[in-house]
Amino acid sequence: EIEFFVNPNRISECPHYNKIKQTQLNLANDSKTGYKRAKVQELLKQGVFASKWHAYWVVSFYNWFISYGVDEKNLRIRPHTKDQLAHYAKACIDIEYRFPFGWKEVHGDADRGQFDLGQHQKFSKQKLEVYDEATKSKVLPYVAAEPSQGIERALLVFLFDAYTYDNSRGNVVLKLHPSLSPFKVAVFPLVKKDGLDKKAREVYAQLKGCFNAFYDESGSIGRRYARQDEIGTPYTVTIDYQTLEDGSVTIRDRDSTKQIRTSIEQLNNKLWSLVYQGAKFGK
Structure with a gap:
């Protein structure tokens, strides 16, 4: 007041x-x-x-x-x-x-x-x-x-x-503005083997210096997406086999479920523009 x-x-x-x-x-x-x-x-x-x-x-x-x-x-x-x-x-x-x-x-x-x-x-x-x-x-x-x-x-x-219930996903999606979301990004290895988990930990360490980040390797990738949807995390980063080949990762948008790929080198800047500068996903 x-x-x-x-x-x-x-x-x-x-x-x-x-x-x-x-x-x-x-x-x-x-x-x-x-x-x-x-x-x-x-x-x-x-x-x-x-x-x-x-x-x-x-x-x-x-x-x-x-x-x-x-x-x-x-x-x-x-x-x-x-x-x-x-x-x-x-x-x-x-x-x-x-x-x-x-x-x-x-x-x-x-x-x-x-x-x-x-x-x-x-x-x-x-x-x-x-x-x-x-x-x-x-x-x-x-x-x-x-x-x-x-x-x-x-x-x-x-x-x-x-608060939204998405029938197509079968789970709650908390569509908080990125500035209000407790976690700005979550990092997942596609699977916990073949070096993907180790690479995912490296990416998580890179991001957590700039963002409130969350790491999750438990359960299927679909369940991990759903858990982050429910707590309002706007973006998730997945490390997959292509990451090991070319150093790129997948960024998933919470609201649309659309995905884009970007290099690990550009990941922090890309997420910063999405979370804090109002950049449109996919642009």
Whole structure:
């Protein structure tokens, strides 16, 4: 939780607003989907947002969920009605997620105005104004936004959104964003003989200096893939007989099950681009 203060005389001066004003959000309603689409600038005109700064902070967190893999159809914003609004707030917006048990709040953001500092100033008898260098004047700071959310609810959102049962595979696939996956890569020898296990250990040692990596040589290759699917590991690297011939390995993508080959020399760079730089698999 933070309180974002601005000069009350300059509350409309948000340098980031032009970048987000055309953004479309899901606005809560009573339709079958639970929302309608609306642009930020329209919502600001309607008074859904208290200010450009308020809009900016709500959009930032809405997009934050999406950037980590949450399907936007499961997100919406819900403005507090007058009877729900706290007495000190000019406006308050909840970001809600569509859980299997209904829409629930996962983030809140209120324009608190000058209530907090005003009350402190009133009862402490101490001046709490600050000097604004830009306007050369003293002002009582204004809370244009108070973004607030808990780690536990955010984690629950990511887990629910990622949880998938794949009928064709016959197992759960936890489609976590690679940045959120506990392990980024798992390394398997195709079989535990003929030097494949030794080579696999070498590849694992190479990778674990850069990634949270997992090594597994137990059971069939299919079972090992399934185990990693279920815990959300986005990529698996398999060392096979071709590896011994030309130094290449197979990388398998968790979500699509597609596979590509790359050299062991290029493996770290390839995985880094996939996990941390948003590279498309197979490109």
